[in-house]
Amino acid sequence: MNAPNKSGWKPVMEVAEDGMHNGPSTTTGNRALMLEEPLLFEIGHAEVTGVDLPEADPDAKTRLGGFERSEPIGLVGLTEPETVRHYTRLSRQNYGIDLGFFPLGSCTMKHNPRLNEKVARLPGFADIHPLAPQSTVQGALQVIHELGEWLCKLTGMPGVAMSPKAGAHGELCGILAIRAAHEARGDAREVVLVPESAHGTNPATAAFAGYRVEDIPATAEGRVDLAKIKERLGKGGEGGSDVAAVMITNPNTCGLFEKDFREIADAVHAAGGYVYCDGANFNAIVGRVRPGDLGVDAMHINLHKTFSTPHGGGGPGSGPVVFSEALAPYAPLPFVKKDGENYYLVEEENREERGPSFGRMTAFHGQMGMFTRALTYMLSHGADGLKQVAEDAVLNANYILRSMEDILHAPFAGSGPCMHEALFGDRDFGGDLSTLDLAKGLIDEGFHPMTVYFPLVVHGAMLVEPTETESKANIDQFIAALRSLVERAKAGDETLKHAPYYAPRRRLDETAAARKPKLAWSEDEA
Numbered sequence: 001m002n003a004p005n006k007s008g009w010k011p012v013m014e015v016a017e018d019g020m021h022n023g024p025s026t027t028t029g030n031r032a033l034m035l036e037e038p039l040l041f042e043i044g045h046a047e048v049t050g051v052d053l054p055e056a057d058p059d060a061k062t063r064l065g066g067f068e069r070s071e072p073i074g075l076v077g078l079t080e081p082e083t084v085r086h087y088t089r090l091s092r093q094n095y096g097i098d099l100g101f102f103p104l105g106s107c108t109m110k111h112n113p114r115l116n117e118k119v120a121r122l123p124g125f126a127d128i129h130p131l132a133p134q135s136t137v138q139g140a141l142q143v144i145h146e147l148g149e150w151l152c153k154l155t156g157m158p159g160v161a162m163s164p165k166a167g168a169h170g171e172l173c174g175i176l177a178i179r180a181a182h183e184a185r186g187d188a189r190e191v192v193l194v195p196e197s198a199h200g201t202n203p204a205t206a207a208f209a210g211y212r213v214e215d216i217p218a219t220a221e222g223r224v225d226l227a228k229i230k231e232r233l234g235k236g237g238e239g240g241s242d243v244a245a246v247m248i249t250n251p252n253t254c255g256l257f258e259k260d261f262r263e264i265a266d267a268v269h270a271a272g273g274y275v276y277c278d279g280a281n282f283n284a285i286v287g288r289v290r291p292g293d294l295g296v297d298a299m300h301i302n303l304h305k306t307f308s309t310p311h312g313g314g315g316p317g318s319g320p321v322v323f324s325e326a327l328a329p330y331a332p333l334p335f336v337k338k339d340g341e342n343y344y345l346v347e348e349e350n351r352e353e354r355g356p357s358f359g360r361m362t363a364f365h366g367q368m369g370m371f372t373r374a375l376t377y378m379l380s381h382g383a384d385g386l387k388q389v390a391e392d393a394v395l396n397a398n399y400i401l402r403s404m405e406d407i408l409h410a411p412f413a414g415s416g417p418c419m420h421e422a423l424f425g426d427r428d429f430g431g432d433l434s435t436l437d438l439a440k441g442l443i444d445e446g447f448h449p450m451t452v453y454f455p456l457v458v459h460g461a462m463l464v465e466p467t468e469t470e471s472k473a474n475i476d477q478f479i480a481a482l483r484s485l486v487e488r489a490k491a492g493d494e495t496l497k498h499a500p501y502y503a504p505r506r507r508l509d510e511t512a513a514a515r516k517p518k519l520a521w522s523e524d525e526a
């Protein structure tokens with residue numbers, strides 16, 4: 001980190017260890033208009049303040065009831081412009097969907113239409129309080145209710161829980177409903193089957209809910225092994241099957257549609273179990289397939305993937321769960337009901353209407369900002385538009401798959417078209433180059449890397465998801481960059497080992513950062 005006030009102009013070319021030169025060094029450490037940003041603690045001082053306040057009268061009576069500060073808290077004082085610039089500069093070093101292509105497989109980082117933002121910011125949605133009297137927030141309750149109805153319609157499922165706040169949170173909600181349903185009939189099953197092609201959150205969810213997780217291998221073509229599931233379901237012992245549920249990601253993390261889903265669901269139901277579908281990738285099939293028709297009992301939908309708003313740094317998540325007839329009564333509280341023209345929330349106190357609900361997932365009603373964005377996305381696309389969302393997402397992914405498969409190992413390219421994401425591996429790279437080097441090279445080319453080393457079933461996996469919102473021109477540019485990097489990797493171009501060259505930070509010691517994180521600034525190390 002270059003401290004701001006240490007001057008020392010060095011009129012020499014900076015040559016990095018790898019022999020590449022980085023141009024002449026600058027006094028400030030800044031490069032062109034990319035400013036090197038120190039920590040707040042390096043810019044400001046605890047002794048100064050950004051605002052002038054009159055000295056407090058030492059004899060004045062305080063109203064703090066003994067909670068006055070007794071010693072300085074060590075926060076630095078900065079002026080407003082210094083503060084604004086600090087955060088603006090940091091934000092310029094951040095890559096986001098509004099800056100460029102974000103091909104993270106499994107994350108569905110699609111463009112977030114400005115219309116969504118406009119609607120989400122309407123004061124009637126943005127400025128309300130979760131404890132406001134229900135008669136004053138009828139419009140917000142209507143949005144939750146209407147969005148829920150759309151989700152039921154799109155999935156062909158009769159029940160929905162709107163409160164879970166992420167995909168993984170939705171999984172937990174679904175599994176807790178499954179547990180409640182088994183318990184209600186006095187059936188203490190202990191096992192949840194999770195195929196290898198499932199998302200990593202699935203086994204974590206099942207284990208968190210207290211189940212024993214058993215793996216089901218994938219077939220050579222990257223799908224769930226139907227025969228293995230049937231075999232395992234039959235091994236119940238005397239009391240019948242011990243399998244409470246299977247959790248299947250569909251489309252799966254190899255980017256493939258699980259063709260045997262209906263048959264798997266029938267087998268699970270025949271053995272008295274429930275079918276959980278990880279529907280985070282619903283964007284690949286929305287408007288084309290209704291999971292209810294496939295025998296799903298519970299499925300979460302990542303509003304923040306299928307219906308816009310990239311998650312992570314891009315915004316909050318929301319993972320509503322749709323339920324089959326069998327599981328709907330166990331859905332969590334609260335839920336919105338309509339009585340004539342009135343909307344109301346069913347909570348714990350409402351003994352009659354709450355039924356055998358397993359309890360609640362969150363303090364309040366869910367992620368209002370996401371509800372408004374998702375409903376806006378749905379209504380602005382309409383039924384035909386949503387169908388096209390899925391078709392374009394799949395078309396774009398197949399375009400990438402077929403544009404790369406001649407030079408990059410594509411293990412399941414022979415299994416037919418992919419769905420919304422294309423999966424590659426790092427076979428045939430020269431030297432000791434790997435997926436990581438290629439991903440770092442993409443940064444120099446101005447692209448956020450794809451998802452790497454996931455799913456685990458492929459060596460050096462690279463999972464690329466373009467989404468439906470990228471133009472062909474953007475995708476072509478990405479393909480050109482990726483092809484050039486693959487050629488370099490196959491030729492064993494060792495300079496890739498040190499990429500990125502042009503990022504504000506080069507290769508970080510990610511292991512040390514994870515194992516020995518420095519979470520507090522200390523003056524000694526400055």
Ligand SMILES: *Cc1c(COP(=O)(O)O)cnc(C)c1O
Pocket residue numbers: 106107165166167168169199201249278280281302311317318319
């Ligand atoms: C993103 C994703 C999840 C987890 O969703 P979060 O909102 O990040 O918790 C689960 N399963 C699949 C298949 C996903 O793509």
